[in-house]
Structures are given as C-alpha cells and as structure tokens.
Amino acid sequence: MARVRPLSGFPEWLPAGRAVEAHVIGTLTRVFELHSFSGIETRAVEPLGQLLRKGETSKEVYVLRRLQDTDQTGYDDTTLGLHFDLTVPLARYVLENAGQLDFPFKRYQIQKVWRGERPQEGRFREFIQADIDVIGQGTLPFHYEVELPLVMAEALSGLGVGAFTVLVNNRKVAEGFYRGLGLADVDEVLRWIDKLDKAGPDAVREGLLAGGATGDQASACLELAGIAGEDAGSVTAAVRALAERYGAGNELLDQGLGELAALLAAAAARVPGTVRADLKIARGLDYYTGSVYETVWRGHESLGSICSGGRYDSLASDGSQTYPGVGLSIGVSRLVSRIIAEGLLAPSRTVPACVVVAVDTEDERAASDAVAARLRARGIPTDVAPTAAKYGKQIKYADKRGVPYVWFLGADGAPDQVKDIRTGEQVEASADVWTPPPADLSVSVGPGGLGQ
Amino acid sequence: MARVRPLSGFPEWLPAGRAVEAHVIGTLTRVFELHSFSGIETRAVEPLGQLLRKGETSKEVYVLRRLQDTDQTGYDDTTLGLHFDLTVPLARYVLENAGQLDFPFKRYQIQKVWRGERPQEGRFREFIQADIDVIGQGTLPFHYEVELPLVMAEALSGLGVGAFTVLVNNRKVAEGFYRGLGLADVDEVLRWIDKLDKAGPDAVREGLLAGGATGDQASACLELAGIAGEDAGSVTAAVRALAERYGAGNELLDQGLGELAALLAAAAARVPGTVRADLKIARGLDYYTGSVYETVWRGHESLGSICSGGRYDSLASDGSQTYPGVGLSIGVSRLVSRIIAEGLLAPSRTVPACVVVAVDTEDERAASDAVAARLRARGIPTDVAPTAAKYGKQIKYADKRGVPYVWFLGADGAPDQVKDIRTGEQVEASADVWTPPPADLSVSVGPGGLGQ
Numbered sequence: 001m002a003r004v005r006p007l008s009g010f011p012e013w014l015p016a017g018r019a020v021e022a023h024v025i026g027t028l029t030r031v032f033e034l035h036s037f038s039g040i041e042t043r044a045v046e047p048l049g050q051l052l053r054k055g056e057t058s059k060e061v062y063v064l065r066r067l068q069d070t071d072q073t074g075y076d077d078t079t080l081g082l083h084f085d086l087t088v089p090l091a092r093y094v095l096e097n098a099g100q101l102d103f104p105f106k107r108y109q110i111q112k113v114w115r116g117e118r119p120q121e122g123r124f125r126e127f128i129q130a131d132i133d134v135i136g137q138g139t140l141p142f143h144y145e146v147e148l149p150l151v152m153a154e155a156l157s158g159l160g161v162g163a164f165t166v167l168v169n170n171r172k173v174a175e176g177f178y179r180g181l182g183l184a185d186v187d188e189v190l191r192w193i194d195k196l197d198k199a200g201p202d203a204v205r206e207g208l209l210a211g212g213a214t215g216d217q218a219s220a221c222l223e224l225a226g227i228a229g230e231d232a233g234s235v236t237a238a239v240r241a242l243a244e245r246y247g248a249g250n251e252l253l254d255q256g257l258g259e260l261a262a263l264l265a266a267a268a269a270r271v272p273g274t275v276r277a278d279l280k281i282a283r284g285l286d287y288y289t290g291s292v293y294e295t296v297w298r299g300h301e302s303l304g305s306i307c308s309g310g311r312y313d314s315l316a317s318d319g320s321q322t323y324p325g326v327g328l329s330i331g332v333s334r335l336v337s338r339i340i341a342e343g344l345l346a347p348s349r350t351v352p353a354c355v356v357v358a359v360d361t362e363d364e365r366a367a368s369d370a371v372a373a374r375l376r377a378r379g380i381p382t383d384v385a386p387t388a389a390k391y392g393k394q395i396k397y398a399d400k401r402g403v404p405y406v407w408f409l410g411a412d413g414a415p416d417q418v419k420d421i422r423t424g425e426q427v428e429a430s431a432d433v434w435t436p437p438p439a440d441l442s443v444s445v446g447p448g449g450l451g452q
Numbered sequence: 453m454a455r456v457r458p459l460s461g462f463p464e465w466l467p468a469g470r471a472v473e474a475h476v477i478g479t480l481t482r483v484f485e486l487h488s489f490s491g492i493e494t495r496a497v498e499p500l501g502q503l504l505r506k507g508e509t510s511k512e513v514y515v516l517r518r519l520q521d522t523d524q525t526g527y528d529d530t531t532l533g534l535h536f537d538l539t540v541p542l543a544r545y546v547l548e549n550a551g552q553l554d555f556p557f558k559r560y561q562i563q564k565v566w567r568g569e570r571p572q573e574g575r576f577r578e579f580i581q582a583d584i585d586v587i588g589q590g591t592l593p594f595h596y597e598v599e600l601p602l603v604m605a606e607a608l609s610g611l612g613v614g615a616f617t618v619l620v621n622n623r624k625v626a627e628g629f630y631r632g633l634g635l636a637d638v639d640e641v642l643r644w645i646d647k648l649d650k651a652g653p654d655a656v657r658e659g660l661l662a663g664g665a666t667g668d669q670a671s672a673c674l675e676l677a678g679i680a681g682e683d684a685g686s687v688t689a690a691v692r693a694l695a696e697r698y699g700a701g702n703e704l705l706d707q708g709l710g711e712l713a714a715l716l717a718a719a720a721a722r723v724p725g726t727v728r729a730d731l732k733i734a735r736g737l738d739y740y741t742g743s744v745y746e747t748v749w750r751g752h753e754s755l756g757s758i759c760s761g762g763r764y765d766s767l768a769s770d771g772s773q774t775y776p777g778v779g780l781s782i783g784v785s786r787l788v789s790r791i792i793a794e795g796l797l798a799p800s801r802t803v804p805a806c807v808v809v810a811v812d813t814e815d816e817r818a819a820s821d822a823v824a825a826r827l828r829a830r831g832i833p834t835d836v837a838p839t840a841a842k843y844g845k846q847i848k849y850a851d852k853r854g855v856p857y858v859w860f861l862g863a864d865g866a867p868d869q870v871k872d873i874r875t876g877e878q879v880e881a882s883a884d885v886w887t888p889p890p891a892d893l894s895v896s897v898g899p900g901g902l903g904q
Contacts, residue, residue, distance in 0.1 A: 036805035066568035353488035
C-alpha cells in the first residue's frame with residue numbers, strides 16, 4: 001500500500017484527539033437539548049441547483065460523479081454536490097417537510113461539511129459545523145434573536161477552554177443609518193465595512209469614495225463602525241448622537257437600535273460580560289435582515305469568528321409561505337484543532353476501559369471474560385488482557401493506555417483482587433460489588449489529561 | 453425554490469425518526485465503550501487509488517470534482533472519492549498512524565458511507581455503518597474472533613427490537629475441505645456457495661460442474677453447505693463424518709473445526725441461543741482468512757445480513773509489518789429504516805424539553821426565561837412558550853410536541869405552579885427544587901412512543 005500520507009485540509013485525530021472532539025460535540029449537544037432544540041441530520045448532498053443559489057460560494061463546491069458513469073459530461077442543476085454549510089440543507093429540509101414539522105421549529109445539527117478549496121490553500125476542505133436555528137412559519141418573534149446567541153455563549157463556555165465574547169450588530173441599524181445618509185447601495189457599503197479589520201480604515205474610505213460616497217458619508221460610515229460597547233444605553237446614545245450630527249435618523253434606524261438595546265440589556269442581565277455591540281460587524285451574506293453575530297474566543301482572536309450567524313426574514317419560501325429564522329453556526333473543527341494543537345484539553349486515558357482484567361493462562365481466559373461481563377453489566381467499561389503474559393506485562397498494557405485498575409482473579413477459591421496501578425494499592429474485591437470512584441469510571445476530558 | 457423532493461437512496465428522518473437513529477447509535481456506542489473500543493472518525497474521502505484496491509467495488513464509488521476546476525479531465529490515483537465502507541479508511545489510518553497507536557488496537561467507528569449506485573436501483577446511496585475491529589501488529593490472538601461477534605450480539609440485543617442470530621463459519625473449514633476434495637480454485641467454489649440462498653442448489657451444482665468439479669465434489673460442497681447448528685460437538689462431528697466419507701480430511705480443516713468449535717462453545721456459555729454455525733456462509737470478499745460472520749434479525753430475515761464481517765490476516769501491510777484483524781460492520785441505516793417504517797421504536801416526545809414555561813405577557817418574558825434558566829441549571833431540558841398567547845394555546849404548544857409539563861409563574865408573589873398536562877394535575881413548585889420523575893426527564897425511545 002503505497003503513498004499513505006495525510007491529505008491537507010482533511011483533519012483527522014488520533015483516539016485521544018477524537019475523545020476531545022467527542023467531548024466538544026457532547027457538550028454542545030447537551031446544552032442545545034437543555035434548551036429544547038431537536039437534533040436532525042440531513043444528507044451530505046444537495047442538487048447543484050440548490051447549492052448555487054448563493055452565487056458567491058459556487059467556487060467552493062465539490063461535485064459528485066459516479067465513477068462508472070462515463071456518459072456524464074458537464075453539470076446541470078440536478079448534478080449532486082456536497083453541502084458546504086448546514087443552512088442550505090435546512091432550508092430545503094424545512095420546505096420538504098413543512099407539513100410535518102411543528103413551528104417555531106428549533107433544531108440543532110452537527111455534521112461535516114465540505115468546501116472544494118484548492119489543496120494548497122491550507123484551509124479545511126472537510127470540517128464539522130454545529131448549528132442551531134429557530135424557524136418560524138410566516139412570522140418569528142424577535143425574542144429568539146436575544147436567546148440564540150445566549151444559548152451559544154452557554155454552550156461554548158461549557159467547553160472549559162476559556163471565555164468567549166459574542167459581538168452583535170443589527171442590520172436595521174446599518175441599513176437605516178446608510179439610507180438616512182442618502183447612500184442607496186446598502187449592500188455595497190456593508191461589503192466595504194466587512195473588510196475593515198483586514199484592509200484598514202483608509203482602504204475602506206477609498207473604496208466608499210470610489211463607489212460614489214461623499215467624504216462626509218464615508219466618515220459617517222466609519223464612525224458608526226467604530227462604535228462598540230456592552231451597555232445598551234451608551235451604545236444607542238452614541239449612534240443617536242452620530243445620526244443627529246449627520247441628519248441620518250429614521251424609523252428603520254430607531255427600530256434597529258431598539259432591538260440592539262433589547263439584546264444587550266437581556267444579555268447583561270443573564271450573562272454579564274459576554275455580549276458586546278460592535279457596529280463594524282457586517283457579515284458578508286446578504287440574507288441577514290436583523291441581528292447579526294460573530295464570536296471571538298478570548299486569547300485566540302487570530303482564529304477570527306468561531307461562531308457566527310444572524311436573523312433572516314426568508315430562509316426559504318414555497319410561494320405561499322415564507323420561513324423566517326435566526327441561527328448561529330460554530331466551526332467545530334477549527335475550535336477542536338486549536339484545542340488539540342495547544343493541549344488545552346486532553347482525555348484522562350486513550351481507551352474507555354476503567355479496568356483491565358488479567359488473564360492467568362489462555363485456558364483460563366473464560367474466567368477472566370466472565371469477570372469482565374459482570375463488571376460491564378454494572379456499567380463499568382472493562383477490557384481483558386490480550387494475552388496471558390507475565391503480570392508485569394499485563395499491567396504495562398493497562399498503564400500505557402492510562403487505564404487506572406488491573407483485576408486479578410483469585411486462585412483456588414481465594415477472593416479476586418483489584419490494583420490501582422497509579423498508587424500500587426491492591427485490595428480484595430468482588431466483580432458484583434466493586435465500584436470505582438466516579439472520577440475513574442469514564443474517560444474525563446479536561447486540562448491536564450494525557451498528552452496528545 | 454423549485455423542485456424540492458426527496459432524493460432516492462439518501463434517507464433522511466423527521467425529528468422523531470432522528471431520535472430513534474440517535475438512540476440506536478447511542479446504544480451501540482455505549483456497548484462498544486463498555487468493551488473498551490476507542491472511537492475514531494476518518495475523513496469522508498480517500499484517494500481513488502486506495503478505494504480501487506478491491507476491484508469489484510469500483511463501480512460504486514462517488515468521485516469528487518472541484519466545480520471550478522475545469523482543468524480536471526479523467527481520473528488518476530490521486531483523484532478523491534467518497535469512502536464506500538469503513539474498512540479501507542481503517543487500513544489507511546492504521547498504516548498512517550501505526551507509530552502512535554497501541555496494539556492490539558480496538559476501535560469503533562460510526563459514520564456515513566456512500567455508494568455511487570444508479571438512482572433507479574432503489575438502494576441506499578448514503579448510509580451509516582457502525583464498525584468494530586481489533587487490529588494487531590504482526591499477530592492477533594484467535595480469542596478476538598470469539599469476542600467480536602459477542603460484542604455485536606450484545607449491542608444489537610440492547611436496541612430493544614427483538615432477537616438477532618449471529619451465523620458463523622470459518623474459511624479454514626471451507627478451504628481445508630475443498631482442498632481435501634481436490635478442488636484447487638477455492639475462491640471460485642466460495643463464489644458459487646455464496647449464491648446458494650439466491651440461486652438455489654441446482655444452479656450452484658451446475659456452476660460447480662461447469663467450473664470443472666466432478667459430481668461427487670459438487671455434492672460434497674453442497675452437503676457441507678447444508679450443515680448448521682448451535683452445538684459445537686454436533687457440528688464438528690457432522691463435518692468430520694462428511695470429510696471422512698469423501699476422504700477430504702486434512703490439517704487446515706482440523707484447525708478450522710477447532711476454531712469453529714471454540715467459538716460455538718464460548719458463545720453457548722456466554723449468550724446461549726445467539727450464535728449458530730451455518731456452513732454456507734461464504735462472504736464474498738476474498739480477504740477473510742478465518743471466522744466469518746453474518747447476522748440475521750429474527751422476523752426480519754428479508755433484510756439479509758445486517759451485521760457482517762470476519763477475520764483477515766492482512767488488513768494492511770507497510771512492507772515490514774502486517775496488520776491482521778477481525779471486525780464486524782452493522783448497516784445502521786438499513787436497521788433504522790426498518791425500525792421507523794414499522795414503528796418498532798419511537799420517542800416519547802418530538803423535542804427534548806420536559807417542561808414548557810408559560811409566558812404571561814411579552815413584557816414579563818424575562819421572568820419566564822429566568823425560571824427556565826434555573827430549571828436548566830439542574831439538568832432539566834426546558835422550553836419557553838414562543839408567544840404570550842392564551843394559556844390554552846401555550847398548553848397546546850407543549851401537548852403537540854409531547855412535552856409532559858407546563859410551568860406557570862405565580863402572580864404577585866404567589867408560588868409558581870407546574871401542571872402535568874397528561875393528567876391535568878397542577879401543584880405548587882419552585883424552580884430550584886422541582887424534579888420530574890426520571891422517566892419524564894429525558895426523551896425515552898421505546899415501543900409505544902409517539903407515532904412517526
């Protein structure tokens with residue numbers, strides 16, 4: 001078997017790394033379910049026609065071909081491609097099953113997605129996303145725009161890898177303000193503001209001017225983007241003062257500020273220090289219509305936003321009915337990759353077993369198997385030594401994997417014994433009674449575990 | 453959004469069906485971990501050169517193309533394809549990480565696989581497999597051939613959908629017997645025996661004769677394939693008698709019978725009535741070298757084998773080292789599809805929430821959110837009513853989803869109340885103390901749940 005090497009962009013983990021990933025997914029799942037989001041999975045493929053509804057992403061799609069189908073040349077709308085996010089599949093799933101879903105439909109979805117990047121770009125081409133969305137039928141109350149980022153903040157802080165800040169803005173604030181200034185092409189302005197962090201204020205200013213904005217209009221846009229803060233009162237006062245100065249006030253702006261203030265106030269009451277308004281948050285996609293979110297992992301700002309999303313008034317429409325929604329998506333693989341690379345979390349052992357049952361001789365293996373069965377019947381993950389080697393070697397088998405206990409069968413009717421190989425303490429035990437301390441029972445994932 | 457319709461061969465479930473699938477995956481995972489298999493995931497793609505190592509499967513591969521890469525024409529070994537099973541990826545993963553894995557390496561892997569079938573064939577083109585394998589470095593003790601089918605039997609019987617029979621055979625028995633008869637092309641005979649159930653004995657006999665077997669040789673092969681039973685002694689006696697009659701005895705046959713007897717005896721002691729020898733089990737793939745397994749779901753025999761596998765002496769080889777293994781693979785989607793279609797299992801509700809907190813007026817939503825937070829902090833999955841509608845409508849919101857409890861905030865300092873909407877009973881309660889019965893806390897999946 002020649003040429004076995006990692007494929008760039010397709011992350012894979014050793015068992016210890018996979019335990020970390022499973023811990024992350026398990027924590028997210030637990031929090032999503034505590035908030036009553038229902039789990040779904042969608043198929044990995046969609047017709048190309050669905051995937052290309054957002055023109056910009058077309059270059060990132062992996063298209064599928066049946067190897068033996070030599071008649072296929074070129075692509076049409078029914079060609080299948082791998083999904084590049086979980087939003088397009090959700091829209092299709094909701095339309096396909098609208099008659100059988102209960103609205104508002106709160107769902108979470110944790111799955112792999114694929115992007116057909118060039119290999120040399122060093123980006124993930126396969127990665128896991130964890131999405132939550134609430135979808136309404138016809139209408140969707142604003143309060144979900146407050147709740148969803150708070151669910152994500154709770155889920156992320158439950159990982160035990162430090163603190164996260166959710167940065168929020170509201171499209172109505174930006175759109176109201178730009179329109180109030182007399183700028184008609186709101187999407188164009190948003191696209192420039194979206195580049196602020198990377199390109200810097202001078203380049204953005206030039207771009208806005210080149211697009212037909214006056215110097216005053218460009219200044220106003222940049223000043224708006226500079227407003228940030230946690231306090232609802234201060235943020236809205238700053239925006240109102242700016243709008244007044246440029247004569248840009250209007251009803252849409254007021255509505256957006258009201259929503260932004262409600263979100264900040266609720267967040268300050270429920271999770272102080274977690275949510276912060278940042279009026280330069282634009283989000284590239286043009287379907288957002290209300291709140292927009294990005295999330296920064298404190299101390300890991302270079303990763304960019306690891307959890308983003310927003311409110312959209314029309315996720316999908318079947319002609320007679322529209323489906324507004326609000327949702328956020330965590331880039332799980334990016335997060336896990338950093339956690340593993342920096343050893344921020346690690347499992348307490350590399351295998352599930354809490355105890356390895358020793359084997360005296362191969363002829364007596366059945367007796368060891370029977371002890372293992374009794375332990376497992378009481379929920380204790382148990383392995384049996386692979387060979388009837390010398391006890392020292394069997395203990396080494398357990399030790400190498402981080403398994404804390406080794407079980408020895410009593411000879412000639414003597415009671416069994418169990419040894420804590422970390423301390424060397426060995427005590428008499430019965431497989432029907434012995435119970436390890438809760439901390440030893442299952443693999444725990446936390447700081448200070450085994451190395452990766 | 454036009455043309456939203458299911459894609460044949462790509463199964464998807466409503467939330468209730470997904471809860472069943474999650475229950476199946478959770479049960480398998482729990483049993484695999486009790487037996488100390490470590491979970492891994494591999495990337496969804498492999499280089500086409502790896503996927504085509506088994507020639508026969510080439511017609512089922514989905515090949516990937518980057519949509520924008522118009523330079524790509526034709527395929528080469530580095531073209532990427534979606535994996536069609538979890539064995540090829542395991543072989544590659546073991547070779548790639550051999551230096552960092554502990555052997556024997558016990559791993560489980562539950563992932564989607566894809567097969568590029570023609571759409572009209574009505575087969576799954578995307579489905580979930582659940583595999584366990586034990587991989588040795590250089591050697592692998594026989595006792596794992598006994599243990600692995602018993603782990604699968606335990607996992608399947610834990611699903612609560614009836615009983616399963618593991619059918620076992622041993623390649624050494626077949627190969628020894630055929631060679632003893634003087635038949636040189638063992639694989640050819642196995643291919644015919646593999647067709648016995650579908651084609652019938654007459655067609656198989658004709659095939660063997662056409663391949664150069666004598667009438668006696670063909671009869672002997674068919675008689676061997678007719679031997680079946682649970683008892684180690686009777687099965688081996690029947691084979692020995694047959695071998696003596698045809699003068700087909702030899703060392704390889706003896707070794708195979710010894711292994712088969714050991715497997716049957718251990719299974720009879722540990723899980724009586726579960727494992728049965730069936731000497732017509734051939735398994736199409738030619739890499740099996742010892743025990744082979746198929747599994748029948750009693751009462752659902754038409755599904756064919758839903759869990760198959762065997763022993764292979766060389767899963768992979770890097771030139772200096774070989775990696776023998778034994779493994780089985782469950783076709784999870786086939787199983788889940790039948791469970792859902794026949795309503796054999798269903799969830800107790802369609803959402804995770806155990807309780808819905810009612811909302812008096814939208815101005816007082818924060819108070820309901822605070823109660824929900826206190827309940828969730830104690831591990832109780834909780835939803836909050838989507839709107840401050842009349843209480844009757846809020847109760848209906850819970851009832852429609854199968855949520856058993858609705859929580860009402862006390863007005864003007866009065867205590868809160870919680871109502872069991874199944875019985876109508878309503879009692880005073882505090883969000884810091886109230887605990888539902890364990891059966892109500894989480895979604896349970898079993899017979900007699902909600903309809904699909």
